[in-house]
Amino acid sequence: MRPLAVFALLFGLAAPAAAQTSQFKGLAAVSRELSTRIAPKHAPLELDRFLPAEDLDVLLGSWTGFGGEHNFKNGVPNSLNMVIWHATLSRFAAAMGESCATPRMEFHPRFGATLQKVCAWPAPKAQSEATLTAFWLALMGYGAPEAEYVAWRDFFRAAYAGKPAAETVAAMTLAIAMNPHFLLHK
Amino acid sequence: MTCGGGRLGLGGYAHRFALLALAALCAAFSAIPDSRAQQRPGWVEDVRLFPATTESDWAKRAWIEKAARLFRGGEGLGPGDDLDALMKLPDDEIARRFMRDARFGDTVLDFNLFMLGFKPDRLKTGGAYDRAGYSRIAFDFPNAVAAAQAILAGGDYFTLFDLQGPFYLAPLSQEPEDAPTGDDAGLSSAQLRLKVIAELRAAFAPVIAAGKGPRRPNGDWYCDKVNALIARRPDLLKRFVRAFNDAEVFVLTRAQLVEAPFEAMGKVAAEECDGQPEQWVEIHLLVATLEAALAQIERGYAEILRHEPDRYSPRSVAEFRRFDLAAFPASPQWLAFGHEQSVALGNSSTNFNRKRAAYVLKRFFCDDIVAAPPEPPQHGAAAESTCAACHAKLDPMAGFFRGHGAYFYDYGRSAAIVFDDLSTIERGKYEAAWRAPPASGREWDIGYVRSSPSATDYGSTLADLSRIVRAAPEAKRCVMKRLFEYMVAPDQMIDGGYLDHLAQEFSREAAVNSAEAFKNAMLRIAQSRAFRERDLVARQCYDYAPGAKPEEQPPCRINYVLKKNCAGCHDSAENGDGNLDLGAWIKAPDGRNRTFPHLNKFWDQVTPEETLTKIVERLAARDPKVRMPKNRMMRADEREELMHWAQQELARLKQRGER
Numbered sequence: 001m002r003p004l005a006v007f008a009l010l011f012g013l014a015a016p017a018a019a020q021t022s023q024f025k026g027l028a029a030v031s032r033e034l035s036t037r038i039a040p041k042h043a044p045l046e047l048d049r050f051l052p053a054e055d056l057d058v059l060l061g062s063w064t065g066f067g068g069e070h071n072f073k074n075g076v077p078n079s080l081n082m083v084i085w086h087a088t089l090s091r092f093a094a095a096m097g098e099s100c101a102t103p104r105m106e107f108h109p110r111f112g113a114t115l116q117k118v119c120a121w122p123a124p125k126a127q128s129e130a131t132l133t134a135f136w137l138a139l140m141g142y143g144a145p146e147a148e149y150v151a152w153r154d155f156f157r158a159a160y161a162g163k164p165a166a167e168t169v170a171a172m173t174l175a176i177a178m179n180p181h182f183l184l185h186k
Numbered sequence: 187m188t189c190g191g192g193r194l195g196l197g198g199y200a201h202r203f204a205l206l207a208l209a210a211l212c213a214a215f216s217a218i219p220d221s222r223a224q225q226r227p228g229w230v231e232d233v234r235l236f237p238a239t240t241e242s243d244w245a246k247r248a249w250i251e252k253a254a255r256l257f258r259g260g261e262g263l264g265p266g267d268d269l270d271a272l273m274k275l276p277d278d279e280i281a282r283r284f285m286r287d288a289r290f291g292d293t294v295l296d297f298n299l300f301m302l303g304f305k306p307d308r309l310k311t312g313g314a315y316d317r318a319g320y321s322r323i324a325f326d327f328p329n330a331v332a333a334a335q336a337i338l339a340g341g342d343y344f345t346l347f348d349l350q351g352p353f354y355l356a357p358l359s360q361e362p363e364d365a366p367t368g369d370d371a372g373l374s375s376a377q378l379r380l381k382v383i384a385e386l387r388a389a390f391a392p393v394i395a396a397g398k399g400p401r402r403p404n405g406d407w408y409c410d411k412v413n414a415l416i417a418r419r420p421d422l423l424k425r426f427v428r429a430f431n432d433a434e435v436f437v438l439t440r441a442q443l444v445e446a447p448f449e450a451m452g453k454v455a456a457e458e459c460d461g462q463p464e465q466w467v468e469i470h471l472l473v474a475t476l477e478a479a480l481a482q483i484e485r486g487y488a489e490i491l492r493h494e495p496d497r498y499s500p501r502s503v504a505e506f507r508r509f510d511l512a513a514f515p516a517s518p519q520w521l522a523f524g525h526e527q528s529v530a531l532g533n534s535s536t537n538f539n540r541k542r543a544a545y546v547l548k549r550f551f552c553d554d555i556v557a558a559p560p561e562p563p564q565h566g567a568a569a570e571s572t573c574a575a576c577h578a579k580l581d582p583m584a585g586f587f588r589g590h591g592a593y594f595y596d597y598g599r600s601a602a603i604v605f606d607d608l609s610t611i612e613r614g615k616y617e618a619a620w621r622a623p624p625a626s627g628r629e630w631d632i633g634y635v636r637s638s639p640s641a642t643d644y645g646s647t648l649a650d651l652s653r654i655v656r657a658a659p660e661a662k663r664c665v666m667k668r669l670f671e672y673m674v675a676p677d678q679m680i681d682g683g684y685l686d687h688l689a690q691e692f693s694r695e696a697a698v699n700s701a702e703a704f705k706n707a708m709l710r711i712a713q714s715r716a717f718r719e720r721d722l723v724a725r726q727c728y729d730y731a732p733g734a735k736p737e738e739q740p741p742c743r744i745n746y747v748l749k750k751n752c753a754g755c756h757d758s759a760e761n762g763d764g765n766l767d768l769g770a771w772i773k774a775p776d777g778r779n780r781t782f783p784h785l786n787k788f789w790d791q792v793t794p795e796e797t798l799t800k801i802v803e804r805l806a807a808r809d810p811k812v813r814m815p816k817n818r819m820m821r822a823d824e825r826e827e828l829m830h831w832a833q834q835e836l837a838r839l840k841q842r843g844e845r
Contacts, residue, residue: 022721028307029260036264062307067529069303069545072676110265141262142248145720185675186720 022184023075024061027051027088030183037138043106050091056084075185089177097170111138118172121165127157139173144181152176245718246273250280253712256673257284259292259309281709291503294337294704298330298346299323301668303549304526319499322433325356325506326524334503336701343700346665347550347655349648353509353520357495359431370428376494378429383487386444389415389422390480397473405467409459412472416455419448436525440595443486446515447479482515489513521594521648528593532606538619539590543583550655551634552664555580578635582642585620585632586651589613634658637757662696663689669707674716677724681742682749682769687731738780739771744831747824751815759783759791763816766797779839795839798832805829 025033027047035045048057058064061075074081095104100119107115114134120126132153140149152175160168176182250272255262263269272280284290292309299305306323325331331354333346345351359375366373373381393411396403423444427435438444454475458467489510492498500506511520523531531542547553555576589598597603602610622631633644634654643654655661666688670680688707695703711717716728727742739745753769767783774781774794781794804814805825 026307032260032308033255033262036261057307063305064307066526069530070299070305108265142244142251146244181720186722 022077022180022186023072024077024081024085024183025185026061026063026072026075027057028062029185033141034139037141038107038111040106040108045105047088047092050088050095052084052087052091056088059084060088077184085183086178089174093170093174093177096173097166097168100165100169114138115169118169119165121168122161122163126165129153132156135172136176139176140179140182143186144179148179148181152179243273248720249277249718252717253277253281254284256712257281257293257708258287258289259296261289277713278709281712282705285705285708288502288504291334291338295324295330295334295503297669297672298333299327300672301346301549301665302327302330302527303545304530319357319495320506322356323526324503325354326433326526327522328352328354328520328524329522331503331506335506337704338504340699340701343696343704344656347661348652349522350519350652351522353511354506355437355490355493355509356433357498357500358490358493359434360495361431362429363431363435364428366428375429376496379491379494382426382429383484385425386422386483387480389418390476394473394476394480397469397476402469405459405464405469408469408472409455409467412451412455412476413459415476416448416452419444433525436528436593439593440521441486441514442516443490443514444483447482451475451479486513486515521590521596523594531594533587533591534607535605535609535611537605538581538616539584539587540580542587542590543580546583546586546651546655547579550664551658551660552667553579553660581619582631582633582635582644583651585630586645586648588617588620588632637754659689659693662693665704666692666707670711670716673708673711674714675722675724678716678722679725679727679742679746680716681727681730681734681736682745683731683734683739684727684729741831744828747828751818751820751824751828755816759785764800765789778842795836798836798839801832802829802836805832 031045031047034047039045051057059074059081061072061081063070063072065071065073096115098104099107099115103112114131117131118126118135125131133149136149136152152172155175156168156172160171163171180186247269250269251263254267272283275283296305296309304323304327306321309320309324311319311321328351329346329348332348332352333343336342336345358379362375362378366378370378370381393415396411397408426444427438430438442449454472458472493507493509498507509520511518531545533539533542544555547555587594589596589603591597591603592606592608595604597613601613603613603616604610620630620632622628628644630644630646632646632650633642634651635642643658645651645654663685667680667685670685670688671678688710691710692703692707695706714729716722719728722728725743727736730736736742740748748768753767755763756766756768759765759767765785770783771780772783773779775791776793779794781791782797784792784797786792801814804812805828807813810817
């Protein structure tokens with residue numbers, strides 16, 4: 001399974017990249033989307049706070065510019081911006097996992113309730129279809145095909161069956177946030 | 187087949203890599219639903235996702251979410267949205283419901299900024315929606331704001347094309363450009379703004395008071411006082427602007443808030459004080475002039491202070507407030523080019539406004555001259571024709587800006603013009619570049635040049651340019667093209683016929699109500715295949731005009747390359763270069779194939795083979811006299827793609843002929 005998976009990964013990444021429109025949405029757009037889904041209106045979520053250093057957001061796909069016309073820059077995935085995305089979203093995911101014990105950011109009450117259910121992991125209720133669906137949709141929305149959810153759900157039910165909640169929630173969040181359907185303009 | 191496995195759940199680096207890989211693996215395997223079902227662990231409940239029940243159900247939810255994001259300023263569905271209720275509505279009703287949301291104004295403003303080439307990442311700074319402030323850039327393009335407000339109010343969307351009009355001052359800065367020092371230390375920006383106007387009043391007060399005393403002062407003495415105040419202008423101005431940031435200083439400068447009243451004072455002082463006896467100096471006139479100047483400054487300043495953040499913080503585009511331009515000395519209309527455009531579109535002493543002209547052609551007519559620049563000239567004659575290809579369009583367009591120098595400052599009433607590179611030129615000499623020949627029947631060679639001379643629109647002022655853009659079908663088509671790019675993807679291919687269809691519908695409806703026409707156009711694109719489709723291929727077209735048969739056209743990509751590089755000259759079999767029309771695709775004389783309209787010297791349609799062979803020859807030629815596009819650069823990948831397609835077509839025709 002594993003060599004096949006690595007092959008599939010490499011093949012899957014290399015083949016269609018040149019033909020596709022897909023560029024990153026950019027940190028501002030992703031922040032806005034996520035904030036609408038999980039944060040209360042009075043305390044919007046800004047992913048900038050999870051950046052490893054200030055002003056790196058322009059490397060994650062940005063329209064910003066002064067002194068010239070604005071074109072979307074740094075939107076094509078490359079090794080550098082992938083590292084920054086990963087570092088940023090890992091911090092966000094870790095904060096989400098830590099929120100099982102102590103909230104690290106302000107959540108919309110409805111998402112807060114969903115998070116609390118997932119935080120009961122590995123209890124069966126946390127692994128239920130309803131809980132996992134609610135968590136997935138709260139972060140991802142409907143941007144990804146249904147099959148993506150199924151794969152994500154099955155992976156965590158199998159690979160994280162005995163892991164603690166904080167670790168699992170962080171990993172679940174990172175897996176959603178690093179999904180191309182979440183990060184890329186599609 | 188699943189996307190996971192127990193061993194992938196490792197810690198540390200392996201764990202992170204596994205998570206990274208997971209997403210891609212899911213995508214790779216997701217196309218195999220049967221095997222996925224076979225390997226699903228037995229303990230997984232055999233229930234489908236809640237609340238989606240079918241593929242189309244999921245697709246509709248995805249569309250609703252995408253539409254919500256589009257129509258509500260980037261904010262998709264949230265916990266407050268009743269998705270199940272929306273699911274029961276038809277698509278157009280859903281979209282119209284979203285358009286009634288206050289955030290739709292953000293979408294239109296964001297699109298307008300995209301259209302103008304200055305889209306930001308964020309229209310708003312941090313904070314909750316109902317408390318978030320708009321960033322400065324949201325106010326910097328008054329025509330974009332006016333057009334967005336027009337959409338919300340059912341007004342005239344084409345105010346977007348008005349290059350002079352209202353002005354929207356952003357809420358004043360909370361922090362000065364430089365941190366306050368000395369006596370100013372510790373003052374907030376708002377306090378500093380009150381201090382600088384008080385300083386200005388204090389400078390005027392003793393001079394006015396000296397002229398209004400019970401006894402008439404000596405005329406020479408009073409003139410010295412007035413002239414001393416006028417001489418302090420640079421120093422007073424320097425102290426005055428310390429309460430503002432660069433963008434605000436730009437506004438103060440363009441509005442001539444302080445300079446214009448001082449100039450008026452200088453004029454009266456010169457008339458009263460220069461070369462006449464002390465007794466003849468009309469003190470009361472000088473005093474009145476000083477009072478009028480100060481009142482003028484106070485009036486403008488009071489209007490500016492109405493934009494202190496504690497008094498003015500619009501929560502939606504509809505709440506953006508029009509500045510009362512009557513409060514400024516001489517600005518009945520505000521130039522649409524704001525601070526950022528002024529920095530981006532400089533006018534140097536050698537550029538002669540051509541950068542601004544290229545900008546207008548690109549942004550309002552979707553005619554990007556820079557995208558297909560001319561090849562470097564080889565020799566005299568070629569140089570002339572090479573340069574003329576662009577300059578024939580650029581120079582007449584640049585003339586509309588002939589009165590505007592550095593930072594779009596209006597030098598229309600000055601003897602000289604100052605450029606952004608700080609050099610100056612006498613204005614009459616400068617404007618001679620656009621004087622029309624005496625026999626032409628017009629004063630200026632200024633206008634929007636089309637390929638047919640009779641179709642060229644001439645004008646002189648920026649108001650004329652606005653009128654030309656408003657009337658131009660190219661501009662409406664350009665709005666549709668940009669709207670498609672904005673809603674789908676900036677680099678997504680669009681079929682020419684489909685774009686024409688969008689433009690025709692938009693033009694037809696805009697003749698009645700441009701705001702409704704714009705909303706309908708958004709709705710059309712939101713319902714297009716390209717908008718609905720996930721994982722678009724950039725070089726593929728997804729939508730065609732009603733009744734179009736894409737299988738009977740050259741591939742979309744080829745049409746795009748031809749239109750960009752060739753169809754500008756080869757636009758008619760009767761009048762176009764080489765009697766070839768590369769913008770049409772008709773039935774060939776054999777009745778079996780299709781080809782471009784292409785006439786020989788006897789005005790007969792030539793065979794597809796002959797046309798294609800010539801295309802290949804001209805693309806491959808090295809001789810600049812033969813090589814196409816003539817005297818213009820063409821991207822190598824586009825040349826190769828066109829060549830490849832023409833050769834494939836030739837091979838196909840040959841095979842078909844052999845059968």
